[in-house]
Amino acid sequence: MHASATQPLLKAVLWDMDGTLVDTEPYWIAAERALVESHGGVWSHEQAMQLVGQSLMHSAGILQAAGVNLEKREIVDTLSGQVTERLRLEVPWRPGARELLDELYQAGVRCALVTMSEGPMAREVVASLPKPYFEFLITGDTVSQGKPHPEAYLTAVERLGETDPELTVDHCVALEDSVPGVASAVASGVVTVGIPHQMPLPDDARRATWDTLLGHGMADLEALVASRASANVPAGAFLGQAN
Structure with a gap:
């Protein structure tokens, strides 16, 4: 991972499942x-x-x-x-998802699944992957308030922080496809990328927007983390669009 002494590292990527990781x-x-x-x-x-x-x-x-x-x-x-x-x-993977997962895994960037689907289904998807890409799962049956409330993402950051006390929302990127999911991620303060799929996402300068994960890699996620830090903006006030 690449970062200057004044820029926070990309430490974790928080993945939505339905519509982002898999086309369910x-x-x-x-x-x-x-x-x-x-x-x-x-x-x-x-x-x-x-x-x-x-x-x-x-x-x-x-x-x-x-x-x-x-x-x-x-x-x-x-x-x-x-x-x-x-x-x-059949698990219908979204374009570029497995490639990005593997790159992050090889680089030691932690990944967690943050989904409103419940545990049995999420574990079915994770079990079909060839490697233990996801450190843990936050599922709809483990939170009291679902997306668009930020609880699921805040819980994920808290879990990550248990083994890395220096980790904050500024070290994390969320990948989301839906309006409620993006709202949840943005409200939690994590750097957020919207990858619209079934429905368009409204314009929002607090997140980046990619047409697809295909062709995007860890360096792109690191650049988003660095961009927020260099812009010196608070969590939830992002850097504009990045296609």
């Missing part, structure tokens, strides 16, 4: 549609987009409003089970 959104949408239709309702693409990046319990409430006559916990279990079954058949 089509799996979720198919499961949602099947569930709503089994209860006599109709599930549109626009309705599905409301759920992208949201906590599962929040999503379950929207599905109840769409006519699903089940308890929220049952809705979450049904959807998660169907998506997990699809993942066991």
Whole structure:
């Protein structure tokens, strides 16, 4: 890793899962549609987009409003089970994700998964990777407030700090694809990169934006960390766009 004496090192990358690491959104949408239709309702693409990046319990409430006559916990279990079954058949990786993961791993940059999917599904994805890229997982069933609340990212930084007391949000970069996910990461204070996928992200100078992870490497993440430090801006007030 490269940094001057006055610039903080890139120490950790915090990865969203659905839509950032893996392209599971089509799996979720198919499961949602099947569930709503089994209860006599109709599930549109626009309705599905409301759920992208949201906590599962929040999503379950929207599905109840769409006519699903089940308890929220049952809705979450049904959807998660169907998506997990699809993942066991094929994990649809996002372009450039595995390459970046491997580069970070080889360089000793710590990685954590920060997702609103629950533990069993997240572990299914992680288990399909060839190396132990992720030090730990923060999942939707381990936090009290889901994205867009910053709790998940703040928890990840706290966990990282247990073995590196000097680590702060300024040493961490979050990779996110959704509006709630980006909001969560920005609110936590970590350097944030938005990689829009299923839906566009609004303009926001507090984050960088990449069209894809493909072609981006550790040096790009180090440059974002260094740019915030050199600009002497507080966490959450970022450096503008970087495509």
